[in-house]
Amino acid sequence: MTEQYITTKIRNRAGIKVKSLFLMVFTISVISLNATGPEDLVYITEDYAPSNYLENGELKGVAVDLLRALWNKMGVENQAIEVYPWARGYQMVLNRADTVLFAMTRNKDREDFFKWVGPIYRGRTSIITLSDNYDGIESLSGIMSGKLGALRDDLGYHLLIKEGFNPELIWEGNSVEQLVKMLESRRIDYISIYEDSMREYASSTERELQDFKTVRVLSENVMYYAFNKDTDDSLIKRFQIALDQIDDQRRSIVESYMGIP
Known part of the structure; x- marks a missing residue:
């Protein structure tokens, strides 16, 4: 075995060890990027x-x-x-x-x-209307004949679609206040929303909870x-x-x- 061969072999082995060490460090670095606390x-x-x-x-x-x-x-x-x-x-x-x-x-x-x-906590998502606008209709087929609103990409929106409502006919809002204003101006007839959010909104704006009527419960929610x-x-x-x-x-x-x- 020549001296040149021995030197080349040692260098190759060293290279393999360096590459292995680099991979270990890289792997540890990637893992450490994930949250630990x-x-x-x-x-x-x-x-x-x-x-x-x-x-x-x-x-x-x-x-x-x-x-x-x-x-x-x-x-x-x-x-x-x-x-x-x-x-x-x-x-x-x-x-x-x-x-x-x-x-x-x-x-x-x-x-x-x-x-x-x-x-x-637990709660419910329901279809709600104004009490003075309630006409006794509670079936989904009857509600579908009206105009509906929901928070954008919220559970209330997705539940309406799951029940067969046309997404192109659902008005999407960014806040409860925006939806209620649409409801009060009669631009929509119903909103699909979390009931406790409506209670909180009524309380914070000095509205009466009796001003709103739950027409149909869509789901029981666990948050x-x-x-x-x-x-x-x-x-x-x-x-x-x-x-x-x-x-x-x-x-x-x-x-x-x-x-x-």
Whole structure:
């Protein structure tokens, strides 16, 4: 065996070792890009009372207060929460790693797109009209003859489509206030919306809850924190354990906003 051959062989082996080390470092670097703790996540919500809403510039609501209680339980300082329209926030948590959107109804259509922590609270999505505009029609076929509105890309919108309503005939709004104004101006006849959001809106605007009539219940909802599907399972488990441990506090928060435990 010549000296040149021996030198070449040693260099090749060294090259293999260097490449292996590079791959190990690269792999570790990629893994480290994923969130490892609650403080590494981006928290997203919408302005949609009573779950999460702005009042005099302050973000509050059932899901907001409960999230802060979760951070405290996990020994984490309060984190920033970004507020976006629902459709934008939904796309962000669907496509961006290390994001959390709340509060989201958990159902079979969404089940595999996210990882979940909850429940936060329960409620109903219904078709609602003005009481003085109620004509006794409660069948879906009868309601279809009217004009409907829903929040853009919200569960209420998707439930209407699932029930057979033409999406091109559903007026899409960006806020509860916008939908109610459309309803009061008779530009639409019904809105598909979360009932507790209507209660909160009526209370905050000094309207009477009796001014609105639930025509038909579309679904019973269970609200959760929805995490991007690539979030590490150990982090999801950490959140869920913390939530289970403060269940009494969760009930108290829900009752303070909604009057029900």
